[in-house]
Amino acid sequence: xxxxxxxxxxxxDLYCGLPHTAARRPSAADRKLAxxxxxxxxxxxxxxxxxxxxxxxxxxxxxxxxxxxxxRSLAYFLPVIEELRLHPPDPDYLRYLRSRASDQMAQISTxxxxx
Numbered sequence: 297x298x299x300x301x302x303x304x305x306x307x308x309d310l311y312c313g314l315p316h317t318a319a320r321r322p323s324a325a326d327r328k329l330a331x332x333x334x335x336x337x338x339x340x341x342x343x344x345x346x347x348x349x350x351x352x353x354x355x356x357x358x359x360x361x362x363x364x365x366x367x368r369s370l371a372y373f374l375p376v377i378e379e380l381r382l383h384p385p386d387p388d389y390l391r392y393l394r395s396r397a398s399d400q401m402a403q404i405s406t407x408x409x410x411x
Contacts, residue, residue, distance in 0.1 A: 300334040306334065307343055311370055314347055316354050326370040345385055346376040348393040377387035379380065 307330045308322040313379060319326065333343060350373055367373075 303332050305339050306329045306340060310344060310347060316351060316367050318368045329370045343377060343378055345390050346373050346380050347399055348390065350376045352393055352396065363383055
């Protein structure tokens with residue numbers, strides 16, 4: 297159980313630290329959903345991959361289109377989690393997404409210090 301509790305906290309910390317999310321603290325609904333994902337034995341790596349893929353897709357959006365609203369719920373990622381459960385991504389692609397996310401997070405951190 298403590299391992300699951302640890303995974304829930306890791307998941308919530310990752311979610312709240314993502315670009316495009318409005319949450320700085322997880323809501324009660326986000327905590328409940330994180331616990332359900334753990335109860336259903338959804339691997340942390342798969343959830344992380346879903347976060348990375350969803351954010352990458354948002355980043356690829358045409359800049360001429362109106363901006364998307366911030367992500368306000370962990371539930372936003374459920375369709376991508378299901379997609380990856382059915383069709384697991386290539387590990388090399390995940391490494392690429394992680395590197396892109398790291399670059400973006402470093403840029404966000406730098407931008408916020410400049411304000």
